[in-house]
Amino acid sequence: MAHKAGYITILGYPNVGKSTLMNALIGEKLSGITPKAQTTRHRIIGILNDENYQIxxxxxxxxxxxxxxLHQAMVSAISSSLSDADIILLVTEPGLKFTHDEILQRIINTNLPVIILINKIDTIDQIKLEREVENWAKLLPKAEILPVSALHKSNLDLLKTRLIKLLPQHPPFYDKDELTDRNERFFVSEIIREKILMNYSQxxxxxxxxxxxxFKEDESLIRIRAIIFIARESQKAIILGHQGKSIKKLGTEARLSIEEFLGRHVFLELHVKVSKDWREDELQLKRFGYNLSEDKEL
Ligand SMILES: Nc1nc2c(ncn2[C@@H]2O[C@H](COP(=O)(O)OP(=O)(O)OP(=O)(O)O)[C@@H](O)[C@H]2O)c(=O)[nH]1
Ligand SMILES: [Mg+2]
Known part of the structure; x- marks a missing residue:
């Protein structure tokens, strides 16, 4: 059987379950998941390997x-992953209305296979689901529609079978033992950010x-020093909390998750620094690994 391989882009509005879906498909917790919008800020690749295919x-x-x-860089990440997609997975959740923004327009115009995943079907009944399917069929008549629950892994096997069928014939893009293009440091910083989203409000x-x-490994443990950059001096007191209690709680929760992820004991040191208005500072964004100028063509 000829080898199949391709790029599958997972797109959608914030908080619909894109990262939950990718983690469930890969079988590893790569992307951060929180109940809050804008958890994912970068494009994160997750690779599913088999003898005959690579997704x-x-x-x-x-x-x-x-x-x-910062948001422009996030939109660029969406744009660039649309540009090299072989298949598009558009994730949505019940009750969500898509406005005709630029990305949706590009999806409407594309000739690539598009699968609309109505996620979180565990939260609705059959009648509501049928209405969702009808609405989407009207909006994107060429697309396939599949109701799923990423959280409960419903219909994911069906999705995987469909994706393998749609994949083009191609040799693997990555080594077959690779799971992602990001290194351990990246995931460690994402775990800390995920815990910050969970622990602090507004x-x-x-x-x-x-x-x-x-990030130093020795025989018994990994020593990690992380810097939490904040946009304003006044946020320092909030991150630290009364008598440093908040940052201590954050540090413990982050360390436990990092240990689980790395499978090693970890000593985690957290420092807080001000990087004034970094979300508007191109140089600083670049240093943080954001790219503001992606190719916008589909
Ligand atoms: N009930 C239910 N909740 C889900 C399902 N899939 C995801 N969620 C929840 O939805 C929330 C958002 O999930 P994420 O995977 O972080 O969503 P996302 O689309 O990656 O969000 P951003 O990265 O912020 O764009 C989390 O609380 C998930 O547990 C599902 O199938 N059913
Ligand atoms: Mg996400």
């Missing part, structure tokens, strides 16, 4: 209207970026 999934940030340069988690300053 390269791209988890992307939720589609949004940019307010900061604007604070959205003003934060995490960078790994040092």
């Amino acid at each position: 390269v999934f791209s988890d992307t940030p939720g589609i949004l209207t940019p307010k900061y340069k 604007e604070v988690p959205y003003s934060v970026e995490v960078a790994i300053d040092s």
